Amino acid sequence: xxxxxxxxxxxxxxxxxxxxxxxxxxxxxxxxxxxxxxxxxxxxxxxxxxxxxxxxxxxxxxxxxxxxxxxxxxxxxxxxxxxxxxxxxxxxxxxxxxxxxxxxxxxxxxxxxxxxxxxxxxxxxxxxxxxxxxxxxxxxxxxxxxxxxxxxxxxxxxxxxxx
Numbered sequence: 001x002x003x004x005x006x007x008x009x010x011x012x013x014x015x016x017x018x019x020x021x022x023x024x025x026x027x028x029x030x031x032x033x034x035x036x037x038x039x040x041x042x043x044x045x046x047x048x049x050x051x052x053x054x055x056x057x058x059x060x061x062x063x064x065x066x067x068x069x070x071x072x073x074x075x076x077x078x079x080x081x082x083x084x085x086x087x088x089x090x091x092x093x094x095x096x097x098x099x100x101x102x103x104x105x106x107x108x109x110x111x112x113x114x115x116x117x118x119x120x121x122x123x124x125x126x127x128x129x130x131x132x133x134x135x136x137x138x139x140x141x142x143x144x145x146x147x148x149x150x151x152x153x154x155x156x157x158x159x160x161x162x163x
Contacts, residue, residue, distance in 0.1 A: 002039050004065060008053040008091075009044040009072030009105065041065070049076045050087040057091060063098035070159065072105035074120040081116050085123035092131050103159070104128050106137040 043056055050073045062069070071091065077084040095102045106124060111117040128135035136159060 002037070003067045004039045004041070006057075006062065006066045006069045006100070007040065007042045007044055007072070008048060008056065009070065009075075044072070047076050048073070049080075050074065050084050050091065051080075054087055054091050054094070057094055062095065062100055066100050068101045068103060069095050070103045070105060074107050074117075074124055075111065077120055078114070078116045081119050081123070084120055085127060088123065088127050089131065092127065092133060102133050104133050104135045105159075106135070109138050 043053070053071070053073055057069075071088070073088060073091075074084060092102045104124060104127070107117055107121045112121060124135075127133070
C-alpha cells in the first residue's frame, strides 16, 4: 500500500512563487513529483492561514487517511502573527495524536524582507525545535533544521527524501 500524504500550504505546493510582487509558475512542481510515489491530498490554496488549516485537519478523519502531513504555513498569517505559533503547535499536536507525522517547511525567502514575516519564521523555527519536528528550511540558517535548501531542486529532493 502506498504512503498517503496530506499537504497544507500556500504558494510552494501550488507550484507558484512570489517574484517581484507577482506570483509566477515554478518548475519545482513538488506535489507532482510526490504523487509519482505517494498518494497525495493537496489542501494548499492561496490565503490558507494556520487557523483555517487547523479547522480542516480537525474536520477530516486524518488518522485513517494519512501517514504524513506537510505544513508550509505562515505565508497568509501576517495579519495575526501573535496567534500563529500557538495554532501551529495545536496543528502538530493534533497530527501526532492521530499518528500522522508532521513535516514543516519554512517561509519562502522572498517574504523575509518583511518584519512580520521574520517573526512568523522565528515562530516556525521555535516550534520545529521545541516539538522535534522534521523541518525543511529554504535559505541559509544557523538554526537546527533537518534540511537546508538553496534552490527549487533542493526543495523537491528534501521533501521527497523526508517523505
